[in-house]
Amino acid sequence: MSMSMDAHVWITGLGAVTPLGNDSETFTANLLAGRSGVRAGAISVRGEAMPVSTASIGTIPVPSPWDASVFSQYNRLEQLSLACTVEALHDAGIWDRRSALRVGLVLGLGAEHLRVWELDNHEGGNRIYDPSQDTQSIVHRVHDDLELDGPAVAVAAACASSGIALSLGRQWVRAGLVDVCLAGGCDLITPMAYAGFYNLRALSRNQGEPDKVSRPFDRDRDGFVMGEGGVVFVLESARRARLRGVHAYAELAGCGTTSDAAHIVIPSTDPGSACRAIQLALADAGVDPEDVDYVNAHAASTPVGDRAESHAVRLAFGEAVTRVPVSSTKSMTGHLLSAAAAVEALACIAALQQQAIPPTINLDHPDAECCLRHVPHQAETRPVHAVVSNSFGFGGSNVCLLLQRAA
Numbered sequence: 001m002s003m004s005m006d007a008h009v010w011i012t013g014l015g016a017v018t019p020l021g022n023d024s025e026t027f028t029a030n031l032l033a034g035r036s037g038v039r040a041g042a043i044s045v046r047g048e049a050m051p052v053s054t055a056s057i058g059t060i061p062v063p064s065p066w067d068a069s070v071f072s073q074y075n076r077l078e079q080l081s082l083a084c085t086v087e088a089l090h091d092a093g094i095w096d097r098r099s100a101l102r103v104g105l106v107l108g109l110g111a112e113h114l115r116v117w118e119l120d121n122h123e124g125g126n127r128i129y130d131p132s133q134d135t136q137s138i139v140h141r142v143h144d145d146l147e148l149d150g151p152a153v154a155v156a157a158a159c160a161s162s163g164i165a166l167s168l169g170r171q172w173v174r175a176g177l178v179d180v181c182l183a184g185g186c187d188l189i190t191p192m193a194y195a196g197f198y199n200l201r202a203l204s205r206n207q208g209e210p211d212k213v214s215r216p217f218d219r220d221r222d223g224f225v226m227g228e229g230g231v232v233f234v235l236e237s238a239r240r241a242r243l244r245g246v247h248a249y250a251e252l253a254g255c256g257t258t259s260d261a262a263h264i265v266i267p268s269t270d271p272g273s274a275c276r277a278i279q280l281a282l283a284d285a286g287v288d289p290e291d292v293d294y295v296n297a298h299a300a301s302t303p304v305g306d307r308a309e310s311h312a313v314r315l316a317f318g319e320a321v322t323r324v325p326v327s328s329t330k331s332m333t334g335h336l337l338s339a340a341a342a343v344e345a346l347a348c349i350a351a352l353q354q355q356a357i358p359p360t361i362n363l364d365h366p367d368a369e370c371c372l373r374h375v376p377h378q379a380e381t382r383p384v385h386a387v388v389s390n391s392f393g394f395g396g397s398n399v400c401l402l403l404q405r406a407a
Contacts, residue, residue: 006237009170010248010406011349012180013092013234015084018343019055019227019333024249028350032379034361036211036332038225043194053210054189055227055334063087080186081107081142084232088182089146092234093246104150104178106169107139107232108161108185108338150178156338158393159298160257161185162231163341163401167255169235179240185339186230193337194226200265202302214335215362216299216328217306217370224300227334231342238406249349253386254287254402256280261396267308274312274398278388281400282316287386289320292402294357296344296389299328299370300335309392310370325382327360327375341391341399348387348403356381 016022019037020030030037041056042049060079062071063086071079085105089095094103136144143152151172155165162185169183197203204223206213214225233249241248256277262268282289295313299306306328314321329347336343347358356379363376386404393399 006174006176006239008238009173009235009252010238010241011233011250011252012236012241012246012248013088013094014231014249014346015087015091016229016231016346017057017060017080017083018229018231019057022061024346024349027346028354031329031332031347031350031358032354032356034332034359034378036214036361037227038210038214038334040210043191052194053204053213053225055225056189057229064090077109077186077188078138078141080188080230081138082145084184084186084230085142085146085182088232088234092180093244094180094234099147099149101179102150103148104169104172104181105139105143105148105152106155106165106181106183108155108157108163108165108342109138109187150181157397158395159335159337159340160391160393160397160399161338161341163389163391163399164257164397166233166252166341166345166401167257167399170252170255173235173237180234180236182232183235184230184232184342187228187336187338189226189228197226202265204301212362214301214331215364216297216301216331216360217310217366217372217374218363219365219367221301221303221306223302224330225334227336229336229343230339231346233342233345248406250352250403251406252401253404254281254283254285256284256400258398259396260398263396265394267305267392268396271308271312271315273396274309274390274392275315277398277400278312278316278390281388281402285386285402285404287402287404289317292317292320292324292386292388293382293384294348294351294387295324295326296348296387297326297328298390298392300330305392307367307369309390310372313372322373324373325357325375325380326372327358329358331361331363341389341401344389344391345401345403348389351384351387352403352405355384357384
């Protein structure tokens with residue numbers, strides 16, 4: 001196996017199950033139309049239904065060639081992970097060739113056992129986590145189910161998990177450690193996770209219309225809306241993709257990661273660490289701030305977080321910040337936690353392919369302390385060649401991805 005560096009890494013396949021649709025076309029259409037995936041629902045707490053606003057996904061599609069009765073035996077997070085990874089392999093045209101390739105797998109799954117500890121009447125499967133029987137992590141079970149030959153790693157870095165997974169997968173491909181890599185993330189809404197964020201006062205307490213609750217950068221924001229879903233990408237070198245003659249969605253051109261560990265949940269008051277992640281991604285891609293056409297912000301609709309990120313973006317982009325469009329697609333998808341960076345990378349691909357900037361819906365009254373070049377309510381058509389996507393996780397894990405059109 002060659003260890004030579006192949007600098008250009010393309011995204012050649014994807015699988016998605018999201019609040020805005022279960023394929024890239026549906027997701028893109030809903031995203032650019034400014035449609036919200038947030039709906040009224042209920043969370044079961046000690047046998048009582050608690051009304052909530054969430055961006056949920058409903059039934060997870062059964063991937064081919066799985067039998068529905070067999071697929072139903074998996075717990076819901078494993079179903080989601082399989083649905084996304086299998087579809088990504090099919091989409092890239094390598095499902096039938098995967099045994100001849102060294103395929104890596106790296107997924108942001110967060111606190112995966114938090115999901116499988118809960119009763120399956122919520123998860124949608126038939127299994128309860130039993131540490132005496134279930135010794136493998138989900139990423140390794142998916143790896144075995146797909147009969148992959150490459151390495152498998154789960155990343156747990158809060159909201160930055162799937163972004164770091166993409167960065168790691170890119171490194172594996174560039175170093176020649178794998179032929180292709182499946183990279184992304186999956187996460188689910190569960191009663192335990194919801195209760196935890198609710199008690200941290202991180203979630204919105206707004207009891208109004210569900211599709212109006214998530215309002216990043218707005219002066220009336222009061223917390224995020226939980227979302228669920230997953231997106232997994234196939235990464236491979238541009239050289240290999242060209243030899244295969246396959247379509248590329250985009251190039252994953254730059255990655256930057258930092259960690260400030262300032263607080264377990266509160267963003268650092270110093271924007272330097274988040275700013276540095278953005279600068280590292282720009283430098284890695286060889287792109288100047290003034291050449292960025294869109295910033296997909298982490299902005300989750302929290303009072304402190306949106307303000308902190310605005311400061312970091314202004315610091316990183318300098319004078320260019322006045323002209324670079326910034327939006328938060330969490331206004332439509334909710335916050336997918338461990339999968340947030342992956343679904344927002346998909347939003348960036350939508351911007352690149354459709355030459356349009358997704359909007360921040362519900363941005364009725366921009367916060368004066370979040371002074372950026374916003375895209376409120378409606379998508380904006382304009383040339384898009386290079387995009388930046390931020391994911392700043394609890395605990396100070398920061399990742400920035402730079403995607404650009406594949407040349």
